[in-house]
Amino acid sequence: xxxxxxxxxxxxxxxxxxxxxxxxxxxxxxxxxxxxxxxxxxxxxxxxxxxxxxxxxxxxxxxxxxxxxxxxxxxxxxxxxxxxxxxxxxxxxxxxxxxxxxxxxxxxxxxxxxxxxxxxxxxxxxxxxxxxxxxxxxxxxxxxxxxxxxxxxxxxxxxxxxxxxxxxxxxxxxxxxxxxxxxxxxxxxxxxxxxxxxxxxxxxxxxxxxxxxxxxxxxxxxxxxxxxxxxxxxxxxxxxxxxxxxxxxxxxxxxxxxxxxxxxxxxxxxxxxxxxxxxxxxxxxxxxxxxxxxxxxxxxxxxxx
Amino acid sequence: xxxxxxxxxxxxxxxxxxxxxxxxxxxxxxxxxxxxxxxxxxxxxxxxxxxxxxxxxxxxxxxxxxxxxxxxxxxxxxxxxxxxxxxxxxxxxxxxxxxxxxxxxxxxxxxxxxxxxxxxxxxxxxxxxxxxxxxxxxx
Numbered sequence: 476x477x478x479x480x481x482x483x484x485x486x487x488x489x490x491x492x493x494x495x496x497x498x499x500x501x502x503x504x505x506x507x508x509x510x511x512x513x514x515x516x517x518x519x520x521x522x523x524x525x526x527x528x529x530x531x532x533x534x535x536x537x538x539x540x541x542x543x544x545x546x547x548x549x550x551x552x553x554x555x556x557x558x559x560x561x562x563x564x565x566x567x568x569x570x571x572x573x574x575x576x577x578x579x580x581x582x583x584x585x586x587x588x589x590x591x592x593x594x595x596x597x598x599x600x601x602x603x604x605x606x607x608x609x610x611x612x613x614x615x616x617x618x619x620x621x622x623x624x625x626x627x628x629x630x631x632x633x634x635x636x637x638x639x640x641x642x643x644x645x646x647x648x649x650x651x652x653x654x655x656x657x658x659x660x661x662x663x664x665x666x667x668x669x670x671x672x673x674x675x676x677x678x679x680x681x682x683x684x685x686x687x688x689x690x691x692x693x694x695x696x697x698x699x700x701x702x703x704x705x706x707x708x709x710x711x712x713x714x715x716x717x718x719x720x721x722x723x724x725x726x727x728x729x730x731x732x733x734x735x736x737x738x739x740x741x742x743x744x745x746x747x748x749x750x751x752x753x754x755x756x757x758x759x760x761x762x763x764x765x766x767x768x769x770x771x772x773x774x775x776x777x778x779x780x
Numbered sequence: 781x782x783x784x785x786x787x788x789x790x791x792x793x794x795x796x797x798x799x800x801x802x803x804x805x806x807x808x809x810x811x812x813x814x815x816x817x818x819x820x821x822x823x824x825x826x827x828x829x830x831x832x833x834x835x836x837x838x839x840x841x842x843x844x845x846x847x848x849x850x851x852x853x854x855x856x857x858x859x860x861x862x863x864x865x866x867x868x869x870x871x872x873x874x875x876x877x878x879x880x881x882x883x884x885x886x887x888x889x890x891x892x893x894x895x896x897x898x899x900x901x902x903x904x905x906x907x908x909x910x911x912x913x914x915x916x917x918x919x
Contacts, residue, residue: 580883580914581911600885602913
């Protein structure tokens with residue numbers, strides 16, 4: 476029985492296989508509409524994350540399965556002090572697969588040690604969120620047709636943004652990839668991430684504090700939110716925040732085939748005037764999340780169509 | 781300086797110089813009522829200077845604690861004044877309830893009954909990371 480806790484639990488071959496299945500689901504959804512008939516997914520969300528939960532539920536319903544669960548700890552027995560191990564020992568007897576979100580790092584791993592069914596980590600604090608990374612990877616391959624040889628710009632909060640760290644970790648496994656790290660000094664990529672996944676693997680990279688200066692080189696621009704509370708003072712925030720907002724003017728400097736990604740929700744870092752630009756693919760990215768989760772659920776349940 | 785040979789017990793030899801006090805505490809030797817000798821800065825051909833701990837009783841000791849505090853230690857089991865077993869202790873692959881995770885966001889902070897497990901992630905640097913949250917162990 477397999478669980479998915481960390482993206483590195485999957486080999487690149489398995490990721491390719493998931494993406495192939497997701498592509499096929501998008502091409503012929505009716506073929507998969509009963510793939511998980513009579514199977515049940517539990518969404519155990521110990522902290523709210525509506526977007527992720529709905530994406531999982533939509534995925535299971537699209538496969539003809541059913542869903543049950545809770546969307547916050549207050550409506551679960553965790554509020555009475557029950558341990559993750561006990562909750563999962565009980566629930567895993569009711570369902571076939573569990574997607575779990577928890578504010579504490581490592582909670583889904585603990586769950587996988589006690590579960591009778593596969594556990595999917597749907598985010599554990601600032602630690603891992605492998606289905607977001609799978610969504611990002613499907614987006615990249617579907618939109619660009621490949622992983623090899625891409626120049627990926629990561630912009631905004633590279634210090635605390637776990638989606639950025641996981642994407643770098645996952646993309647560093649493909650040949651010919653280059654990274655362009657665009658952030659204010661205060662929010663630079665942590666040195667351990669840079670060392671482990673970029674420098675030690677001899678992957679070319681450059682750092683810039685200006686989005687305009689490097690946007691023309693990119694195949695992919697991955698935007699993240701620059702949060703006010705990350706700054707020491709408001710002046711500094713006000714000085715920097717506009718440099719990391721993507722506007723129509725900045726997009727004029729980008730290639731015609733560059734894509735703009737964002738894990739969402741956005742606040743103001745991408746101007747809404749860009750939403751009609753075919754290069755803006757963040758809403759398509761959110762939609763891909765449903766298909767890759769469908770492929771993942773089928774894989775963990777050993778269902779092939 | 782001489783310390784009497786022990787009749788039945790354990791000699792922990794080749795401890796990195798200066799580590800015996802920490803090992804004494806981590807192994808809970810302060811709670812024993814048998815004679816325990818801690819000998820520090822003994823000249824050693826192999827490592828220059830070393831510490832030795834002699835315990836005058838055959839007690840159960842956690843070899844992972846020894847390996848974690850000072851790898852490459854030799855543990856000699858003595859019976860009737862003769863060494864009947866010599867064990868070379870290396871850095872353990874896994875530590876269970878020897879050190880605690882200090883990451884306030886780790887699941888071990890709220891689930892008190894979970895064992896604190898650390899995995900050896902870099903042998904050269906003697907680096908361990910929490911099984912659950914991957915936080916590096918701080919010494």
